[in-house]
Amino acid sequence: MPRLEKIHDNLLDRLKEGKDQGWVGEVAAIETSVAAAEDKLASMREMTAKHTTTNLGMPDFRTGTGRQTSST
Numbered sequence: 001m002p003r004l005e006k007i008h009d010n011l012l013d014r015l016k017e018g019k020d021q022g023w024v025g026e027v028a029a030i031e032t033s034v035a036a037a038e039d040k041l042a043s044m045r046e047m048t049a050k051h052t053t054t055n056l057g058m059p060d061f062r063t064g065t066g067r068q069t070s071s072t
Helices: 002-021 024-050
Strands: none
Touching: 002 024
């Protein structure tokens, strides 16, 4: 997520530059990329908020360990 946030910030800088320079086609493409990055970030934030860590505890292997041999 931090990497995508940096990409988003860079896209916003490029969008401002494109508007300042009058690059109409470039601005349209960057706006599309910014929207996609914002959607992805929102999705990632939502997933992060939903998922929490569940403590499953430590398994107890004491009763199931050791060798059993048959006396035949």
